[in-house]
Amino acid sequence: MRDPFQSSNRKRRTIRLIDIDSWVDTGLFRTGRFIGAKIEAFSVFMRRFRLTGFPRAVSEVGSDALTLGLGGAVLAVALALPAFDATRNGWESQGDYSVTFLDRNGNEIGKRGIKRKETVPLEEMPDHLIKAVLATEDRRFFTHFGIDVPGTVRAMGENLRADAVVQGGSSLSQQLAKNLFLSNERTLERKIKEAFLALWLETNMSKEDILKLYLDRAYMGGGNFGVEAASEYYFGKSVKDVNLAEAALLAGLFKAPARYAPHVNLPAARARANEVLTNMVQAGFLTEGQVIGARRHPANVIEQTDTAGSPNYFMDWAFDQVKQLRLKGDRSLTVRSTVDLGFQKVADEAVETILREKADVYRARQAAMVVVEPDGAVRAMVGGRDYGESQFNRATDALRQPGSSFKPFVYATAMMNGYTPQSIVRDAPLCIGGWCPRNYSGGYSGAVSLTTALVKSINIIPVRLAQAIGRDKIVETAKKMGLTTELLITRSLPLGAAEVKVVDMAGAYAVFANGGYKATPYAFTQVMNSRGDVLYDRRKDAPPPERALDDTTV
Template sequence: MREERFLKPFPKKRYRILFGFVKWIIILGIWVSFALGAVVIWFGYDLPDVEEITKLYRDPHILIKDRYGNILGSYGSFYGKTIDIKTLKPHSIQALLATEDRRFFYHFGIDPIGTFRALLRNVKANGVIQGGSTITQQLARNFFESKKLHHYKYRSLKHKIKEAILAVKLEMKFTKEQILTMYLNRVYLGANVTGLDAASLYYFGHSANHLTLYESAILIGMLKGPCRYSPVIHYERSESRAKRVLQNMVEEGFITQEEAATAMALPSVPGNSSQKQNLFRYFTDWIVTCLPDLLENITEDVEVITTIDPNVQSIAEKEVQKVMQTQGAKVRASQVALLCTKASGEILAMIGGVDYRKNAYNRATQAKRQAGSSFKFFTYLAALEDGYDPDYMISDYPIEIGGWKASNYKHRARGEVSIRTGFAYSINAVAVRLAVSIGLKRVTHLAKLLGISSDLPHNYSLVLGSGEVTLLEMTGAYLVTLNEGQIVRPYGVAKILNKQGKILYQHSKAQDSDSTCVSQDAIQEMRSIMHSVITEGSARKARLQSSLGKEVFCGGKTGTSQRYRDVWFVGFAGPIMTGIWCGNDNESPMIKPQDGWPTLHIWRTFNERLLKYFNNPQEENWQKEESIKNIEEENAVISEDRSSNQKSNDTKEDQQETDDEEEIDDEEEVDDEEEVDDEEDVDDEEDKKTKSKSPSNKRSSPSALEDSKLNSQEKNLKEEDLIKEILSNI
C-alpha cells in the first residue's frame, strides 16, 4: 500500500495551474509578436533602403581665402577623406566605444541593458545625463537627417521607433566594423565639419590616422554637443569633456590612469582660432551672398580668392576697438562699420559691427541709415560738373521751397559764401540752392549712376541726406574721385577656382570702371573742396601726417543725421578710400562730443597706421595681438608730433574746435524725413577772412574758370607727389 501511494499521479489542480501559466505565456508571446509586427509594418513600411547609407552625399564646400592665399573661413559641409577603421589608431575606436556604446559588440542594434542603465542614472540625477542610443541608432538618426526625413530639433516617439527599426536592419545587413566605418565618416563635429578625418584636419591640421590619445578624446567628447564642446570656441569646456572620455577609457580597461594623466599633460593646441575667424566673418558672410551673382549654380567644391588684406583688416579692427571703447562710450554709440577700398574698388578691410559673436548683422552692407551731410557730395559734384567754380559765391540765407525750409542751425548767415566754404562747413542753404539751380533730378541721377541703389526720396530733403543708404554704397560712390571721373564698383572676389585649379570666374579690369560720368576738371575741383573739409572745415580732427612728419593730402565729407542718430565720414588718403559709420541699432540718439566724433578719430588713426604699413609692410607683424594701451601710447606720440608741428597755425582753431568741427542738427521743427545737420558758426575773424578772399557773387568767366582749375590742379599735383612717394609700395 505504501508503494502504491508513491506511484499516484500529482493532483489535477497542480497540472491545471502549470498548464494555464504556459498557455498564457504562449498567448502573450503571440500577441506581443503580432504587436511588434504591426509596429514594424506601420512604422517601417516607408523606411529608406539601407543600401543607400553606403553612399555619402556631399554638398558643395566653399573655401574662402584672402589675397595672399590664407584661409579666412569655409561654408557648406567640410569633408575629409573616407576613412577605414583598420587604419585608425586603436585608442580612437576605444574612446568612441567607452563613451558612446560600451556594449556595441554585444547587442543587435538596440541595447535594452544599456537603455535601462541610462534610465536609472537619469532618474537618480533628476535629469538627462546619459543617453540610451547605441552607435547603430545614432547612425540611423544621421541617415534620416541627411535624407531630410527627420530634423534633429524635432524628435518624437515615432522617430525613435523608426530609428530603432532601421538600426536592427543595419545590424542584419552590415558587420560591426562596417557600421563603425560608416558612422565615423558621417558623424557631425561642428563648424560644418562632417566625418572624423575632416574634424582632425579642421581642428588639428592632420589626418585622423595620426590622432593622439588627447586629440581623440577631444573629438569624441564633441559628440555630446559639437558646438558646446568645441575646442575652438570653448576650449576649457572641451578639455573638461576630454577628461571624462579618458576616464571612461580607464574604467573599461582600455588605458591606465597614468596614460590618461600623460595625455592631459601634453595637450594639442587647436589649429583654428575663433578670434581669427570672427575677424573676417562679416566679410566672408558677405562674400557668400555675392557668389550667386558670379556663378549661376555651384555644384562642386570651390575656392574663392578675395581682395581682403589680413594686415589691413587687423589694423582696422584694432583701431575700431580702441576708439569705440573710449570715444564711443562718451557719445553713447554702441555700433560701428568700416569699409576700406583701393582706388580700383578692391576691398581691403570690412568691419560690420563691434563684435560678430554677439551680432552677425553686417552694418557695412546691410544697414540702411540716413546719410546726413555726406550725401551733399553728389549735389556739389553735379554742380561742379555743371560749370560752377569752387570759389563761386552763393547766398547762405535760409531757403524755403513749398513750405519746407532749409535753415542753418547756429550758423550766422553772412549773405554770401563760396561753394568751397559751404561744403567745408556743410551749410544747408548752400547745398539746397545749388540743387535748385542744377535740378534735383540731376543730383538723383548722379547718385544712382555712381552706385546708390537704395530708394531715395523725391524732394529737396534728399540734398541734406534724408535718404537711407548703406556704407558700401556711399564708399563706392566716392571712388569716382580717385578714378578721374570713372565709375568704379567695390568688389571682394578676385577669382573662383574648383578643386582641380580651373578658373570658374575672374574679376576683369573692364569691370572696375563702367564708364566716365564726370569730367576730370570737376573731379580735381571736388578733391580740392573735400580737402578743405579736413584742413579748415568740419573734419579737422581727421587731418593726417605721415611717419615722415609731413601732412598727407586727403579729403572727405562728414555727415550726421537728425538728433545725432547717425554719424558718417567718408574720405580718401592717397589711393585709399575709407568710409565709417557710427550709431546705434535701435536708432537712439548719441551725445554731442567735445573732442570730435568717433568716426573722425577712427579714420585718422586707421589711415595713419595704414600709411605706415604701406610704407614698410615688413617692419612688424601687423596681425599680432597688441594691447589697447600700447596702441594708445603710439597714437599719443603721433598726436604730440602733430601738435608741435601745427601749434602756431592751430591755436585759434583749438580754442573753438567744439563749435567749428562738429556737425549739428538743424531745427527740430522740420519734417522727420529731412536731414538737418549743419556745421556750427565759424569765428568772425574767419568770416572776414573768407569774404576778403572770395570773389563777387557771380559765375566765373570761362577764362577765370580755366585759371582757377589750372592753379587747383598744380596744387593737387604737388600734394599728390608726397602721397605717391609714401604709398609707393601699394
C-alpha cells in the same frame, strides 16, 4: 383728331404689349413668392439646429475663429510666396562650394563653404552625436511634419512666463530653412516664411537628407560650418571619431555658437554640453549611468592659433560674390582675393579703438569699415566688433544714414547743372513747408562760394542747391556713382537722410578718386578650380568701367 385705337393693327399691337407686361409681372410675383416660401421653409428647417446657452457661445466663437483663421492663412500664404523664389535656380548646390581664399599676395587666409572631401555620410556619424543633436534641437524630428506644434506651444508659454525669449520653438526643419534661404532677422514675416519653407523641405526631401544638410551647413563657431569642420577645428579629428562628451559639446553649439564656442569660453561650452547630456537622458535616448562618464570627463579642445586678424567678414562677403558667378563643373575653388592683411589689421584696430573711446558718447555698440582702392578693390572690411559674437556684416548689409557725407553727391550734381566751385549761394535762414534746416554752428555765413560751403559742411547750401536743380537729379547721380539702396526723395535728402550701405559709400567715393568711373567694390581677381585652371579672371572677364561723372565735374 383721330383716335389711335381706331387702327386695328395698332390696337392689336397695344393689346399684345399689355399681355407681355402682365405675363412678366405675374412671373416675377410667382417667382418671388416661391423663393420666399423656400426661404421660410429653410428657416423652419434650420430652427431645429438652433443652439442656445453655452453650445451657442462655443459655436459662435468657433465660427469666428474659423473665419479669422482662414483670413490669417490667406495673409500668411501671401507673405510666404516670395520666399519660395529662393527654392529655385539650383539652391541645393549654391552653398556646396569649397573655397580656399588667398590674400592679394597669394597667402592662404581661410576657407568657406562645404568641403566635399570632408563631408561625412550620415550613417558614418556616431549614434551618440545624432542623439545629442535631436535631444537638444528637435526630439520629435522624425514624427512631426516640419513644424513641431507641441514644442512651439511649450516655447511660447515659457517665453510668456519669462517675458523674454528663453526657448526657441523652431523645429530642426525650420532652422535649416532659415540657414538655407533666410536671414537672422526676428520678424513675424520671417517666421511665416520659415514655417512654409520647412513644409517645403519636408515635402521635397527625406528626413535623413534634412538632418544631413542641417549637420553640414549650420554655423558652429570659429568660422566653421558643419559638424565635420567643427570637429576638426576643436578636436583635431573627424566627427566619425568623437566620443560622447565631444558630441555633446558639438550639439551644444547649434543654439549659440558665439556664446558657447569652446575656444572662446570653454567653461560655458562644457556647461552647455552638460545640459545636452541631461537632454539625452530626459528624451530617453541614454540613461544617467551611460552619461556619467562624459559628465566626469568633459571634452578638451586643441589650442587654436590667434584668428583675431582673420578677415571673416570679408570672406563671408567674398564667398557670396563667388556663388553669384554660378561657375559650372568643379566646385572646389581657390580664390585670389583683394584683401590686404596689413590694411585689415589696421582697420580692425581702428574700429576697436573708436568704439572704446566713443561708444558711450554715440550710444553705439558696433562699427563698420570698408577700405577700397580707386578701382573698387576691397583691401579691408570690418563688419562688426567681434565676428565670434555676431556674424552680421554691418559693412555690406546694414543701412545707416550717411549724414553730411552725402553732400558731395549734391555738389557733383550741381557741377553737372551749370554751377562751378566759385558759384555764390546765400547761406541764410530757409524753410520748406514746416521744415527749417539749420547749420551745425547755429549761425549763417551769408553769400558763400560752393567751395567754402563744402569745406565748412554748411547745411543750408546743399538744401538750396537741391531746390534749384531737383532732388531727382541728385538721386540719379548717386545711383550712377554706386549707391544701390532706395533713396527716398524727401526734403532732407541733400543732408543725408536716406539710408545707405557702408560698402556702397566707399565705392561711390572712389569715383572722385579715379577720374569719374563707377567703382563697384569687388572681392577677388581670380578664381581657379582644383586643377589650377582659371575659371574667372577679372582683367579679362569683368565689363569695362562705366563713366559716372564727366571730367569737369570730377
